Amino acid sequence: MKPDNFIFITQLGGSDAFSTGTIKCLLTFLLLAFSATYSMAHNGSINGGVFSKEDSAPLAGATVILTNVDIGTTTDVFGMYSFKDLVEGQYTMQVSYLGFKSTIQTVMVKNTETSSVSTYLESGEFSLSEVSVTSKKETALNIISSLDISLRPTQNSQEVLRIIPGLFIAQHAGGGKAEQIFLRGFDIDHGTDVGLSVDGVPVNMVSHAHGQGYSDLHFLIPETIEQVDFGKGPYEAKQGNFTTAGYADFTTRSVLRKSVLKLEAGRFDTYRAVGMFNLLSDTARQKQQNAYLATEYMFSNGYFESPQNFNRINLFGSYNGKVGANKVLSVSLAAFRSGWDASGQIPERAIADGLISRFGAIDDTEGGNTSRQSVNTSLMSVLPNNAVLYNQVYVLNYDFELYSNFTFFLNDSLNGDQIRQRENRHVLGYKGSYSKESQFFRFPLRSELGLALRHDLVQGSELSRTRGRRVTLREVHKGLIAETNASAYISETLELTSRLIVNTALRFDQFLFDYVNQLPTDSVFKRQVAAKNRLSPKLNLYYTYSPTLRFYASAGMGFHSNDTRVSVMADKDRILPAAYGTDLGFIMKPSPGLILHMALWALDLDQELVYVGDEGIVEPSGKTRRFGLDASARYQVCHYLFADADVSLARPRAREEIDGKNYIPLAPLLTSSGGLTFRNKTGFNASTRYRFLQNRPANEDYSLTADGYFLVDAVVSYQLKKLELKITAENLLNSDWKEAQFETESRLKTEANPVTEIHFTPGTPFFIKAGATYSF
Template sequence: MSPPVPQEAAPPVLPEDAPRLESAATVLLRVTIDTEGSVSRVEVRESAGGVLDRAAMGAATRWRFLPARRGEVPVEVQADIPVTFAPPPPLPVATSSELPVPEPSSPEAAVAGSEPSSPGAEESPPVPASRSFSTLVRGQGARPPPAAAGDFQIEVGQLADVPRNSATELLLLAPGVMLANHGGEGHAETVFLRGFDAGEGKDVEFRLNGVPLNEVSHAHGHGYSDTYFIIPELVDSLRVTEGPYDPAQGDFGVAGTVEYQLALKRRGLMVSASYGSFTSRRLALVWGPRETSEATFVGLLLRQGHGFGPNRAYANAGLMAQGEFRVGNEARIRVLGASYGARYASAGVIRETDQVAGRLDCDADEDAQFFCLHDPNQGGAGQRHLGSVELMTRLAGGGRLLQQGFVVLRQMRVRENFTGFLNDVPPEGESQRGDNTEQFYTGTTLGLRGRYTPGGTVWGQPQPLELGYVGRFDNVRTRSRRLRDRGGAPYLTLFDNQVRVTNLGAYASLKAAPLSWLSARGGVRMDSFLFAVEDENRPSEDRQGERIPSEAIEAYGLTLSPRATAEARLTERLSWLTSVGLGARSSDAAALSDSEFAPFARVTSAETGLSYTGSHGGLTLETRGSFFATRVSQDFVFNEEAGRNQPVGASQRVGAFVQARFLLHERLDVLASVAWARASLPAPGASPWRLFEGEVLPYIPQLLGRVDASLRGEVTLRGERLGWNVALGHGSIGPKPLPLGRFSEPIFLFDAAVRGRWQAVELGLTVENLLDARWREAEFNYVSNFRGPDAPASLLATRHFSAGAPRTVRGTLTVYLDFEEEHP
């Protein structure tokens, strides 16, 4: 890759009242140079004092470069550039007020590795070699400053080598994340983050290149978000902001926000075919024309398999394509499209007492019973179509404007049975008809979003202001019905709503640096919601006689959420961040009353922690750790009778995490984390400061650990270069509290992968659940009756679980076509 080349180097200008320099002083700047050669961001890595820092930063915003290039494609990079101020030569007849202003070094001098041409330069000490010009590739966008200690910009990099089944599992790269799935291969994962049982999205905001993915008033749960359609090979990085500390975070950002960022760094055509255990088949085709940027690509993914037990077959297909085009010299347009369809069967949950007694309708051996099922009429299907257009414009003076429009079409149907024959109230003289529940959702989302960053400088620093907005309209049909155990015909409608929701939001954030070692970021976000609901499940008559079985409901809500973060730079590489913020989750429209001022679930959160980043030669170490506390005004817990989360009142959380990532010469990449969290329901009237008291919330693990590692290398055999790779993933999950004082067993899982590559051909072998553990992916404790419609129901709660996958082996053949020659 070729580095950027300086073209215009405006020198810094010191104010007239600047103090006289007695010795040379150097400010080390980290600048972001975009694909047009402009400096889009500047930060001080090593300070020489407020006046000199501001002068150097002000000049850097006016520098121009020929952009860095990978082949013929311009790429955005970060560069460390020293600016050295030298004292003037002694003038015996002049007073200090008559001394000329010293001329600092320029980018050309820094790039060339030479000293600046300025008065007194010959007396200046040489700039250390570590401060010479360097570039760090950051993909399509530079890494934004963290909004909090728990704000992670995670570049997937080598860790893509660790076995993963979907883009959702990339979330495990963030600390304190656990995933569970009781619904089958194609059902959205249940996400546990920061001590929250976030369900399938109720407490986590999901975005894809800025497009919101959470679905309002979903029949399976408000905020349902299925990221299974995202092709993992196209995910360049993801930003996981834990906690509500960034003003740009919107609805559902209670536990945090996850944004997938797409790019394809390796250009050319890749075709990959896999075959493995349980007749699993996977075909991926990814293409990035070499003449285009990393933001231009096409990806196709087909998956199919029988599953690891009865009633677990699945099939899905997805297509994603994106193109980036230049409009004149100052603007770019990025167009993204995605289309996806899936169908899957589900074994659901089984009752532990029936499994232990061998009463399930499978072979009598222990393994067959463990992977068996009660109700074969479970599963689902879904479709998603997504389109987005972004216009990114560079304004005069260095300002930036982003405008985006998007549309999402979604349809889903899922059938689940958690209790067997328990909840139905049949007509007199008839047997139970069954508790199988069908949830149906179809919807259209239209939206606009944008952000504006002014150019220029304020007090010698780049303009720290950012303004943003979002407008979103959802038109959805959401319905839940009970199905007969025999034949599957619906016999009871639980709810049936036509919902229209308009969300208008805006935010403003500001950064200030009152001291060279102290910076503060803060802002406020406003969101308004207008709800219109047509309830199609009203009675056909009431006390006053016959009526139309539908009813209209309208409601409105408005919320303000201030957020702030202070960062103290203790050393060049060590920072202390403290954050506070208010967040909100919108109301499920199905729970509103007519003319109600719609309530919001409010979250109050605070966090403090340390961040360290250091590098030397080819070694880079990034570590992060923090302690946090959170209180939510209205929380939800899974209810087996409804088959979805139900409100339980206020809750609170306290926790901590530590994460470290170690990279060595682009050969070894290791990421490890440990997280602890305690979630509880406060006692009535208890002080909000009593965070360690109260009834523990069920299903939320208190201790989580994760290690991902990848090692790459090459050998020469008979004059041919052979690349190789070994990867390992390990997850540890502590006992999870269950209702009625029970706890689940701890879980320890290991995954491994090996690959070898010769020229354009690569062979790989992955093994998930390497030790073939029998583990329970989801576990519950409640009353059920799966013995039959006429059997008396026991009122004794017992454990129910969804079996996790056994050892799964998969072989992969990958062919790389039209690729540049590269070293593994």
């Protein structure tokens, strides 16, 4: 008997949450609200900016509160903010930003006039007292998490995803392949149901040779990350394809305050070097002109018996500066290359029979190589009417080649079942938005209109049978893919009272799919095309009960697209399966050092078709329903000690299957992570972290179990004037754990008949590395 973790008396959400009438009402309201620009004729306002005293850099996301009227806001990318419709009088304004000393100012406001304020904050210590729950959105925990990157054991930016409460990852192909992702009762594979982006450039690859939504973040150097904005559920108008379980948007540094050299070395022949260099003078940076170059090289043989020969090199250049008084131009160039060998997933019976060890391999010729080059440019302008206009253009080139063997000798008893998946991809994209603050029947209103276009051209998308990574036995699939996604959204945020904020949004996506079969021996079809669109309404309510307690409720539709090779053959109603989500939660701060966050959530998915890249076949899956509970806590125990914990519960089920056969394979049921962090003025810092993943079903009837694990990691560092010394340890308890697990039918060379059982990739044993960082 496998009991559920918990039972909700009431299930939230459902696919009937948005009727046609509701959509029409939302659309009417949005169009009416966007056209309303009635301004107040009598009351005054405050326009201000928050900057770093050290280098005059704008502080985006700083909290500004008018304490005597309990009104708060946050600064934009320029460090700017505004308060409108203020009664004449004197206001006490508190300005705070994590890692800086807060300040209190007095501002006089007169009728019909705008008071201008500039605030320069000094660098200070990290303190939870600087976090407010009265900002425009529920984002306090998101900001906190981004500051903990330096005290988390990370080898690459993919592992930074673990900062998101409830998100777990698993590597199962030698370190160079994108990790498998788990979130909110989803086995997301490599990104099918979570939208990832870096500086606004999407990471998910549509119609990828290995799997839909494949998201490889290894091109991002962890030290360049400034913050990670994340959200759960399909409630953000800006977030489109793949944003069903949630999204994560990485933002790189706009300012590098010091040049850095870092060297690291650890077990299993692991070496890493990072260099980050300022390219402009101090005088230029004082004028908000910033440019830097970042480089990274990593090599590791890994803990497997067969050396991984994993190597990765990254180059990243960034410029961010003011162009005139009201424009900010950002340009970045990036190049990435990685290659590796892999031991792959191994069957439990091979270890039990003594055929291989836990870190052995059935086929050690697996592995791959990948590369990526990109150019990203954006221009943000403040127009004379104080509206903000944003334009972004990005171009990237991407190569991928992966060798895998999941079934060993099941299909080919002589040569084995190794496959090759590869592609060469070109992506061209544009994003634009226009946002403005105005009045709607005397209520403050923030309107945003956005447009986006993405075109992917994939040449030589291939699946082939190979032997020993050197001999091509047979091409199974090969084709040319052209996929275009055009989208638009409108979002309206209306402040009905100083306590109640309503956000309504509507998003429209249009997809065009084009596939050309390039196999000369395949006469089934040569070219097929398809088109489909999706309308996604969103609704978010935020109610500030007090300066320390905020409630929120969200409902919305999202989707993930299916592979082009599926979409050109499928029923058009199944090309863009919809997701219907509901969240109800609160964030509270019962004391200056304690923040609590809790949410009940539900998410339904329509029937979908999934392209299985490993086999080149289409597998249909039915409707699913997930609901659960997320809880997070951040506590500053004392001036130098911080504690945090995250717990996520989920009940994922297939809606069209009978009880007992309706489990969703590998979907997480209970996860938890947390730890203690020590920060000291003397320069000594330390952190110990735990990760817990409960046992979960490995197949639909739960006859096979994917084993859970409990792991403990730690980081210790000491900061001198210009030198930082750091030691990182993973799996302190040296636990034997399975990082990735699958139900797989396979046959070993010595077996007469195939066997279906758990195949897994062993997780890292005790690992330690030491590093030194020199700043200048």
